Amino acid sequence: MPRRLTASVLLGHYLSAFTALGVPLFLPRILADLGSAVPTWSIGALYVLPTLCTALAAPLWGRLADRHGCRLSLLRAHAGLAAGFLLAGFSPNLAVFALALVVQGTFGGAMAASNAYLATQLQGEGLSRALNLTQYSARLAMLSGPVLVGLLADAGLGIELYRYLAWLPLLAFALVLPLPADAPRPRRHPAGTPGATELPADLLRLLAVQFLFSFAMVVTFPYFMPYGEALGLNDDALIGLLYSLPHLVYLLALPWVQRLGGPLLPAGLVLLALGNLLQFLRLPAELLFALRLLAGLGMLLAFVGLHRCLAERRRAGGAGRLFGWFDASGKWAGTAAGLVAGLACQRYGVAMPFLIACLAALAALAVTYPLLTRSPETAP
Incomplete structure (x- = not known):
């Protein structure tokens, strides 16, 4: 059952990740279908x-998942993404479309929900491997989503893309529905007491590593595209391949790397x-x-080292x-990185983000180093 359960969760996560990651690249073309002039900054x-x-909502959904069950939260994530995409697909104007994106981000969050549910069903090295595989499905979606959605866009589909893609998280919902429910985690602290919201210092350090790494x-x-052009590369396909190479390394080498021991996180x-x-x-x-x-x-x-640290600390608190x-720390990092990249390139050139x-x-x-003292990475 654990293998079938893991496969269902991972396939569901891939379907939702494909949905969420495939469309944004074509946002300018999709917005043109709304019929009104859309400011470039928007x-x-x-x-x-x-x-x-998602960054704002993820901690709240995590607390609710511990209280009411992580499987229920995973169903919510798939259904929330589907609802947001359906609303976007039928948006008559920019305001409704923006509301649809809010629904998508607020009620989605399949990565965190999938990992939390897996953490209620798996332990130790099994959980660490499952976390590696959720990243695998996300990287696979990041590579395949834009390509396949691009083919649909080339066929003439615009905002209606959202209506068709909404079926994928609904299929993910159907995959998760028959899986066993997890027992809600009892609350250890009454609401309003300091212990109800504080995170242990060790977990705060782990979140800091996740933020900086993301x-x-x-x-x-x-x-990356203007950076490649500045190096004299004029072939868009070649630039796209070079952009994708780190993700391809993850997809191709994960089965071998996750068998390695030692301090993988600092080495990485x-x-x-x-x-x-x-x-x-x-x-x-x-x-x-x-x-x-x-x-x-x-x-x-x-990634592999970070997931080992995370699996070890699963016992320190509720999975949700x-x-x-x-997940929220990674989303905040991504938002901050986008803003910093724009400012750095404008002032110092397209190579500055690499520094x-x-x-x-x-x-x-x-x-990282204090995390490794209790990590399975340091085990002989």
Whole structure:
């Protein structure tokens, strides 16, 4: 049953992630279907609106999941995403479309909900591997979603894309519905007491590593195309391949890397920092392929190590609250990284985000070492 349960949760997560990650790239074209002039600045605001709403809502959903069950929260996440996409697909104007994005972000959040539910069914190394696989499904959706949705857009579909894609999280809902419910976690502290909302210092440190690591990854995303062009690359397909290489490393190498022992998290952060530093130095374009592979290996090692730390600390608190805060820290990092990347490129050029990513990875490395004293990574 655990293997079938994990497969159902992961497939459901992929369907919802495909839905959420496939459309944003085509947002400018979709907004044109609303029939009114859309300010250029609003495209960026609408792009991050669901992420912001997820960051704000995830801790609340986590507490409710511990109180009422993580499976129920996972069903809510899939249904919330479907509702947001249906509303977007039938939006008559920009205001309703923005409301639909708020619904999508506020009531979605399949990553945190999937991880929390898996944490109620699995333990130790089994949970760590499952967390690696939810990231695997997210990376797979990040690569396949824009390509397949792009084919639909090329066929002439605009805002109605949202109506068709809404069926995918509904299918994910159907996959999760027959799975066993988890027992709600009893509250240890009365509402209003300090212990009801405080997180242990050890978990706060873990959230700080997650924030810095996520920031280091995302800050280089928005302006990678002009960075490649500045190196003399004029082939959009080649730039797209180089952009995707770190995610391809995760997809191809995860089965082997997760079998490794040792301190993977600090090793990954060191490689990520080195890869970004070398990209900041604008080495010849012929070396960019190797540098992207290096950064991808660092990302993979850091993810696997971080998930081991997270699985170990699952026993320190309710799964819903833990994964709610963990997901929220990543979403806040992504939002901040997008803003910082824009400001840095405007003032210092398109290579500056790579130096910022290097510094963020080194900061995460500095925060990491106390986490390893109780981590399975340090076990012989």
